[in-house]
Amino acid sequence: MEAKRVTMGNEPALITRILFATDFSACARHAEQYVAFLAAAYRAAVTVLHVLEIYEGAYVTTVQDQHESGSRLDDVAGRLRQPAVPVTHQQRAGIPDAIICDVAEDTRADLIVLGTHGRTGLRHILLGSTAERVLTMAPCPVLTVRLPEEAERQGAGRPIRLMHVAVPIDFSDCSMEALEYGVRIAKDGGASVTLLHILEPLSYGIDLTFGHAAEQNRQQIAAQLKQAADEIEARGVSVRPVIRGGVPADSILDYIHSSDCDLVVMGTQGRRGIAHVVKGSVAEAVLRRAPCPVLAGKHFTVAGTGRLAARVS
Incomplete structure (x- = not known):
């Protein structure tokens, strides 16, 4: 469903700045649709964030990793740009949940959007304890968007609607x-x-x-x-x-x-x-x-x- 501009009367906008954390997975791409939907409805500014995961003792990312993810960030930001919807993007290295919450503070986001497989054992997707830590530490509400396994296999999700x-x-x-x-x-x-x-x-x-x-x-x-x-x-x-x-x-x-x-x-x-x-x-x-x-x-x-x-x- 195409997002319609919300009518707020004299009330301040509920959502003005969205932080979208993506790992470029199919689930994140599904969550991206919700970001576009809400950004269009509220004319909210969007910050797209990708975290190059670095944990203690983990392999340090290479210049090639940074270049490839930077290019994909450009693609995501390009898809999200709409009239009256400013979009910026950032790439950080570190522990995902901590970086996400730090960037939310820095950008004064009033909504964080994350994609999730809804399963364990998959890398780079903000699952389990990571998602819980984001929710525990986040300075604003967190929207978690799960792509059902059937839709993931078929490469498509349910049309966006909020009825x-x-x-x-x-x-x-x-x-x-x-x-x-x-x-x-x-x-x-x-x-x-x-x-x-x-x-x-x-x-x-x-x-x-x-x-x-x-x-x-x-x-x-x-x-x-x-x-x-x-x-x-x-x-x-x-x-x-x-x-x-x-x-x-x-x-x-x-x-x-x-x-x-x-x-x-x-x-x-x-x-x-x-x-x-x-x-x-x-x-x-x-x-x-x-x-x-x-x-x-x-x-x-x-x-x-x-x-x-x-x-x-």
């Missing part, structure tokens, strides 16, 4: 900030929002059915979700509250797979269940197995952040 945004929330400050961000993206692009809350197994009875206390908890959560949904609808955004039970990572993924979701937005410092949702096994499940991009972080900056949290009790 359905899912936001897992537990009503912590971090998850509500993520919700503010997700609602703003949805409003800018004319998308709908799903508020997704996971009731963990401890909320069930021993026989895995709702007991009296668990049912009261579910009703309280439903009331809070309705409050948030009413506030979001008042902003002109279509919204659907959803409550599911189970292990958070699995339940989030089950919903994503069953709902034709285009984007998941989540905070990384929620309470238990959604707490540190991009770490450990949850990271492997959500970031590596989600069929759609995942936008996560612990720093979401949106004009008016806190309004939803203040209105939902």
